[in-house]
Amino acid sequence: MVRFIGRRIVSGLVTIWFIATATFAAMHAVPGDPLLNDKVVSPAIRANLARQYGLDQPLYRQYVLYLGNMLRGDFGISFTQKNRRVNDIIREHFPVSAILGVVALVFAVAGALLWGGITARYHNRLPDWIIMFLVILGISVPGFVFAAWGQLLLIRINQWFGSTIFPVAGWGTPQHVVVPALVLGLGTMAYLTRLLRSSMLETRGADFLRTARAKGLSDSRIFLRHHLRNAILPMVTVLGPAVATITTGGFVVELVFAIPGLGRYFVQAVQQLDYTVIMGTTVFYGAFLVAMVIAVDILYGWVDPRIRPG
């Protein structure tokens, strides 16, 4: 197990290096002057700025410098907000995105377990049809439509109660999290529900279930300990990519609900061509995703001891 984790971590580090290099290459292929960004300044000021950001150095020196700084965990200073470090921006805004993402993921997984369980149990009966219809809706309707509808619904709910139960936009209290997270988790929930349903139907006739039933175990115990646990594997596999979908899918939800998360900040930085922020955020997200995939791999081995590599 230790060797397996070690190997995964080494390959993860190589992947992060690749992401950093690709980001560097992409950003340096950008036409135009990253320093000026439509501003007119004298050549002396431009030269000073270039020296400050190390842009007067040859490309390979810049690359070495960039990698060196990244190894020390330093992403540099923002181009548009000259007194803010990219690290500070990430430190301030990432926790917001992370909370939103974690809550959304919890919603998605809990919902998928519930709905997937119900559909498998009431296979080809009314609850199954209703849930599968909703699942199809959840898979085929774009997330931003849900976000817009969610906001509309919030306005109606607040009007109905005559007070602000769940705020329509913004961030700060636990109530602010609920609806955006629900909206964010909806697509993943639908996808996971479908996955769980089909894998539960596949394992329905398995021998170990018949054995469990013959032993005289209670229905709920069979369902939870034997059926669900064995059917959950495909769900665990897609959890890594699901984390990625939810973290990057957070952009729209953060934009619509005016949540000060890193995704919204990234979009803003792209609009302002804030190069260091774009590079820092991309590498940070990449590293985060790689870590998530490794975590899911380890979780996978824990859930199913059969595939735990030596």
Added chain:
Amino acid sequence: MSNIPAFSPGAGDFQPEPVRSVVPVLARPSRSFWGDVWHHLRANRQATVSLWIIIGLLLFTVAGPWLWRMDPDLQDLDRISRSPGWPESALVIPPLESLWFGEVIAGHPERGNQPANDLAAPQNLALAAPPTTQEVRLTWTPVPGSSGYLIYRNSFPPSDATDLGTPLGEISTGNRVGFADRLRLEPVTYHYSVVATDGVDGATRFATLVVRPVTAITLPQAIRIQPDVQVGVQMTLPFHPLGQDYLGRDLLARLMRGAQTSLFIGIFAPLCSIFLGALYGGIAGYAGGWLDEWLMRIADFVVALPFLLFMILLRIAFGIESGESGILPLLVAMILLGWPGAARLVRGQVMQIREQGFVQAARLLGGGRGYILLHHLLPNVLGVILVTLTFAVPSAIFTEAFLSFIGMGVVPPTPSWGSLCQQGVKTMLNHPHELLFPAMFISMTVLAFNLFGDGLRDALDTRSERQS
């Protein structure tokens, strides 16, 4: 020693046994693999319906603009964000002059001396001109002792002075009577109320007039639709079955133009990236060894890139000028990042097939590389590629819509379903049709391709038992 006679076969010794009974043979004409797949696909109702929806969408995109010859860029500023409805006819009226402010009544004092509560309701509230959706002109006789008037519009009869509706305007002198309403009029019944003021507060007594304007269009606007039109003629306005957007453009025409963008990106990008991936994976799988190892390592890295972030990053790297549509950078980014999935899949398939008996038999019989590739590998991989393609299309359409929605994809003057949604969200509260229709088209397309992909996968899966 016994004498064994030599066997000498005669004429009847090697005759076949005569057929004594007819054995019934259960047989049908043998069906090709793809014929079989087609048969199973046809038996799947969901997949068949989805296929028809996809064909319908393609017709909508390709033949739609040819049938519905409305210019998607033509604006009608009189009819902004109009909901879907039937064709209307309108009266052509002369061009509007500058705003009409009524008449000054000679001999009536400009400033009155009565407090608001003592002011009477205006008498003889009437129309100064036939009411049209372009303009409604009100006039009345001045109220003695007043220092001005307030004009309100309501869609139902007002019950008291606090229930007069939308304030339209204020006249600050007591001797000027008359008001012109041009505030987004529609051919419905309005209740206009006029209240006298003492300069500060409105009176409690008011006069109300019920008006139903007729749909009208000014001559300069009418000429743009029908050049030989004249004042006083009833003309039929252009029909907008799905309503109009926030700039008064026909939504159906824009959806068709948007479908061209969205479906082009949604189908062309996966087609290219899957072709690229299949080629890449095929080479890796067929070559094997260290080349395979390295090729797949590279694919693994590309998979690990944060997809959407890199999409946005590549878009800036390609740099789009203002006024460009942004389609090309989006396509390039999607193709550059989309191939590893197909590559992995095809590599696995190729490695599996390569070791199977029929390929080895073909090699043993002297089949060349090209022959094996064309006759054994390709037909067996094609199914997997097709399924991947049908599932890649909805996700590409989603990606386009998502990026356009956050303003990082197709740039506004060029319509796409995503950018239409982005504009629709802004007016969602008052005019839901502007978000609803593009969102519906996205959902329908994604749904159809998903269900069709499901059906195709089931139809191709020859190992599983089927009930049909």
